[in-house]
Amino acid sequence: MPRRSALRFEVFGTVQGVGFRPFVHRLATGLGLDGWAANTAGHVRGEIAGPPDAVREFTVRLRTGAPALARVRQVRVTSVRGRMPPPASGFGIRHSDPVRAGTGGGREIPPDAALCAACLGELLDPADRRFRYPFIACSDCGPRATVIVGLPYDRVRTTMRRFPLCAACAAEYGDPADRRFHAEALACPGCGPQLSWSAPGGTDALSGEEALGGEDGLNGEEALRAAVKTVESGGIVALKGLGGYQLVCDAFDQGSVAALRARKHRPAKPFAVMVQDIAWARKLARISETERAVLESATAPVVLLAARSSALAPAVAPGSGRVGVLLPTTGLHHLLIRELTRPPVVTSGNLADEPIATDDAAARRALAGVADGFLGHDRPIRARYDDSVVQTAGRRVLTIRRARGLAPASLPLPVAAPVPLAGAGAQLKHTFTLADGERAQLSPHGGDLADATTLDAFTHAYDDLVRLTGITPRAVAHDRHPGYLSTQWARTQPWPRIAVQHHHAHLAACAAEHGLRTPFTGVAYDGLGLGDDGTLWGGEVLVADLTGYRRVGRFATAPLPGGEAAVRHPWRMALGYLHGTEMLGSPRPYPWLTRCFNERLDPSEAAVVRSMVARGINAPRASSAGRLFDAVASVLGLADSVSYESEAAAALEEAAGTGHALPLAHRLVLVDGVWVYDPGPTLIDLLARQYDGERVPALAAAFHVTLAVVTAELVARAVAEGAPRTVCLAGGCFVNRRLLAETSRRLRAEGLRVLFARSVPVGDGGISYGQAAVAAARLAKG
Structure with missing residues (x-):
C-alpha cells in the first residue's frame, strides 16, 4: 500500500x-x-x-x-x-460543530463585499435564472457582516435562514464545483428575498403638495419601476441597502438635491454620487489608477475625487472642487442605476445627527417627512453599516470613514492585550474597539455620539460585536473628557478603567497600525481634546510610545468665546485669536488691519464676544490647530458659521488648491521647556497681505505652507533635543491633503521617517483603536 x-x-x-x-x-x-x-x-x-x-x-x-x-x-x-x-x-x-461554536474569542467577522463580475454578468443575462434578481450573490461577494447572526458562519446563523433554499439553489450550495458552494447568502427569485414598494401617501411634509411615488403594495419589477419613476420625477426614495436605509435622488436636479438637504436637515455637508461604471465616473471626476482600483474593489467605498466641470447640481457638494463617487455595491443598486437616466445622490437614510435607520418600521417613522417612497425588501438588516469613505494621497489610500466593506476586519496590536479589553472611543465620528491578544476589531463608523439615541445605537452595536467575536472585555480604555458619552458609558462598566489622553490615542492608532513598539515623535492636530493638565489641546507635538508620552511642542492657546458656539461660528474663533491669543511677545494686530473683517460682523454681537475674550468669561482656552484653521477661514471670508465640524477647514483647503505660495511670518518660543508656535505674527502677516490686495486663494495656500513649515521646525527642535526620528502624523487636520503632503515632504527632507494612518481613520474614528493599543501596552507592562 x-x-x-x-x-x-x-x-x-x-x-x-x-x-x-x-x-x-x-x-x-x-x-x-x-x-x-x-x-x-x-x-x-x-x-x-x-x-x-x-x-x-x-x-x-x-x-x-x-x-x-x-x-x-x-x-x-x-x-x-x-x-x-x-x-x-x-x-x-462538515457541518459546523455547535458544541465548539460558542467557545474562544477573537472570531473575525468578514465585511460585506460588492457584487463580483461573475454575478453582475448573470444579473444582466436574460438567459440566466437570476436575470435581474436584486439579491444575487455567491461565495465571492454579497452581504456578510450585515447578515451574520452568529458564528460559525452557516446559513442557519444568518438572516437568510428565513429563506429555505429551493431545489436548484440547494444543488448549487452542495456542488463543490459550483461558485455558490456553501455560499450562505445564496438566493434566487424562487426562494430568496423580494422587493417591495410603498409611498407615504397624503401630502408632502414641506410643500403641502401630493406626495410622489405611485401605488402601495407593489413588488418585484413593479416596485423598482415605481422607485425609478419617483427619482426621475424629482422625488426622493428611501432604499433599503445592506447596512441601513439610504436616501436617493437625482444628482443633476438642483431642486431634488435642495429638497433632500432641507428635509434631512443637512445644509452643506457634501453628498456622494453613485455611477454605473468607471466611464460614468470619469465624466464627473478626474481619476488616477489608484483611485480606479479602489472604486472597483470589493470594498467599493465612496472615493473623494477631483471634480470635473459637469452638470451635477451645485447642492451636491456646495463650494467644493471634489465629489464623492461610488460604484453600485449590490444587485439592487446595479438595477436601479441602469434604469435611471442620470446618476443619483446616495446618502445615509437618517436625519442629521441621528443613527441610520435599519428597522423597517423605524425607517418609516424617521423618514416619513423625507422620502416620497420606500423601496424595501423582506431580508432583515442585522447590523448598521454606513458607506466607507476614502481618499488617495499619491498611490496611498487613506481611510476617512471605516464602515461597509472595511469594518469590522481586524487590525494588529503591536503589544498583545493580556486580557480582553474595549476601547470606548471619543465623541465625534464615534467607533469602539474590541481587542484580545494580538488582534483588535474596530467597529463601523457610528456617527457623532451626541444624545441618548446615538448612545443606544452604540450600546446595541457593542453588544452585538461582543457576542459575534466572543471577546468579553475585562478592562476598558476611554477618553479623559468626563463629558463624552463614551467616557460616561465606560465608567458604568464593572472592569478596570484606563484613561487615555485624546491626542496620545490619535498617535497610538497610527503607531499601532504600523507595528511600532518603540518610541516615536508624534504630531497630533485636531479640533479639541482634553489635555492631561485639564486644558483643551489640539496642536500638539509629543514624544511617545504606546504606554505614555511627554509634550515637547504645542500651539499657543486662544479663547473659545462661548465654548461650543465658537466651533459653530468661526467668526467668534477669529475674534478670540485676534484679541486673546496667548501673550508670547507678539503685538495684537493694528485696528486698520482688522477693519475689513470687523465690518462684516454684527456690531452688538461682536462687542459681546470681545468682552468675553477680554474678561475671560465663558471662553475656555485651547491650543488647537483645528480652531486656528477655523479662525483663518473666517478672516478670509470663507466661513463665518458652519453646519458640520470641519466645514470651515474644508473651505480653506479648497481655496488653497495646489498653487505655490510663500509662507507667512511665524515664530517659535520656548515656554517652560516646551516649544510653542505663536500664531500672532502669522495672523498679522495674513491681514497685511490681504490689506495689500493679495487674493484669498494665495493667502489660503500660504497658511497651509506656514503650518507645514512650523510643524517641521517644531519637530526639528524636538529631534535636536533627542526625540526619535520616526514621526507619526495623526488627528483630523491631516484629512487635509495639502497639509499632509506639505508637512510630510518637509519632514522627509530632514531625513525623518514619516508615518500616517491608512487603514485606520486619521480623525476621531481611529481614537478607540489607539485607546485599545495603549491599554494593551500598559496592561502588558503591568
Whole structure:
C-alpha cells in the first residue's frame, strides 16, 4: 500500500464567509487528498490524508492560495493521532460543530463585499435564472457582516435562514464545483428575498403638495419601476441597502438635491454620487489608477475625487472642487442605476445627527417627512453599516470613514492585550474597539455620539460585536473628557478603567497600525481634546510610545468665546485669536488691519464676544490647530458659521488648491521647556497681505505652507533635543491633503521617517483603536 501521511489543520483569521471551505475543498480534491473541513468557533479546522508530497503541497497552498476576501493570520498543523481519513474516502465539508461554536474569542467577522463580475454578468443575462434578481450573490461577494447572526458562519446563523433554499439553489450550495458552494447568502427569485414598494401617501411634509411615488403594495419589477419613476420625477426614495436605509435622488436636479438637504436637515455637508461604471465616473471626476482600483474593489467605498466641470447640481457638494463617487455595491443598486437616466445622490437614510435607520418600521417613522417612497425588501438588516469613505494621497489610500466593506476586519496590536479589553472611543465620528491578544476589531463608523439615541445605537452595536467575536472585555480604555458619552458609558462598566489622553490615542492608532513598539515623535492636530493638565489641546507635538508620552511642542492657546458656539461660528474663533491669543511677545494686530473683517460682523454681537475674550468669561482656552484653521477661514471670508465640524477647514483647503505660495511670518518660543508656535505674527502677516490686495486663494495656500513649515521646525527642535526620528502624523487636520503632503515632504527632507494612518481613520474614528493599543501596552507592562 502506498505510504500516506495525515495532518490536522486549523486556519485563523478572516476565514469564514469568504469562500474558504470551498477553497480548501478544491485544493484537497485537486491534490487527491482525503479528509474534511468545518467552520468552528472563529476559524476553519479539518484533517487531510494522502501521499506525503501532496500533504506538504496542501499546507503550503493553504497559506498562500486563499480566496481574495480571506485574510489568513495563522495556520496550525499537527499530526493526526489515531484513525486517519480512510484512503479513497474523498474530501468533504462538515457541518459546523455547535458544541465548539460558542467557545474562544477573537472570531473575525468578514465585511460585506460588492457584487463580483461573475454575478453582475448573470444579473444582466436574460438567459440566466437570476436575470435581474436584486439579491444575487455567491461565495465571492454579497452581504456578510450585515447578515451574520452568529458564528460559525452557516446559513442557519444568518438572516437568510428565513429563506429555505429551493431545489436548484440547494444543488448549487452542495456542488463543490459550483461558485455558490456553501455560499450562505445564496438566493434566487424562487426562494430568496423580494422587493417591495410603498409611498407615504397624503401630502408632502414641506410643500403641502401630493406626495410622489405611485401605488402601495407593489413588488418585484413593479416596485423598482415605481422607485425609478419617483427619482426621475424629482422625488426622493428611501432604499433599503445592506447596512441601513439610504436616501436617493437625482444628482443633476438642483431642486431634488435642495429638497433632500432641507428635509434631512443637512445644509452643506457634501453628498456622494453613485455611477454605473468607471466611464460614468470619469465624466464627473478626474481619476488616477489608484483611485480606479479602489472604486472597483470589493470594498467599493465612496472615493473623494477631483471634480470635473459637469452638470451635477451645485447642492451636491456646495463650494467644493471634489465629489464623492461610488460604484453600485449590490444587485439592487446595479438595477436601479441602469434604469435611471442620470446618476443619483446616495446618502445615509437618517436625519442629521441621528443613527441610520435599519428597522423597517423605524425607517418609516424617521423618514416619513423625507422620502416620497420606500423601496424595501423582506431580508432583515442585522447590523448598521454606513458607506466607507476614502481618499488617495499619491498611490496611498487613506481611510476617512471605516464602515461597509472595511469594518469590522481586524487590525494588529503591536503589544498583545493580556486580557480582553474595549476601547470606548471619543465623541465625534464615534467607533469602539474590541481587542484580545494580538488582534483588535474596530467597529463601523457610528456617527457623532451626541444624545441618548446615538448612545443606544452604540450600546446595541457593542453588544452585538461582543457576542459575534466572543471577546468579553475585562478592562476598558476611554477618553479623559468626563463629558463624552463614551467616557460616561465606560465608567458604568464593572472592569478596570484606563484613561487615555485624546491626542496620545490619535498617535497610538497610527503607531499601532504600523507595528511600532518603540518610541516615536508624534504630531497630533485636531479640533479639541482634553489635555492631561485639564486644558483643551489640539496642536500638539509629543514624544511617545504606546504606554505614555511627554509634550515637547504645542500651539499657543486662544479663547473659545462661548465654548461650543465658537466651533459653530468661526467668526467668534477669529475674534478670540485676534484679541486673546496667548501673550508670547507678539503685538495684537493694528485696528486698520482688522477693519475689513470687523465690518462684516454684527456690531452688538461682536462687542459681546470681545468682552468675553477680554474678561475671560465663558471662553475656555485651547491650543488647537483645528480652531486656528477655523479662525483663518473666517478672516478670509470663507466661513463665518458652519453646519458640520470641519466645514470651515474644508473651505480653506479648497481655496488653497495646489498653487505655490510663500509662507507667512511665524515664530517659535520656548515656554517652560516646551516649544510653542505663536500664531500672532502669522495672523498679522495674513491681514497685511490681504490689506495689500493679495487674493484669498494665495493667502489660503500660504497658511497651509506656514503650518507645514512650523510643524517641521517644531519637530526639528524636538529631534535636536533627542526625540526619535520616526514621526507619526495623526488627528483630523491631516484629512487635509495639502497639509499632509506639505508637512510630510518637509519632514522627509530632514531625513525623518514619516508615518500616517491608512487603514485606520486619521480623525476621531481611529481614537478607540489607539485607546485599545495603549491599554494593551500598559496592561502588558503591568
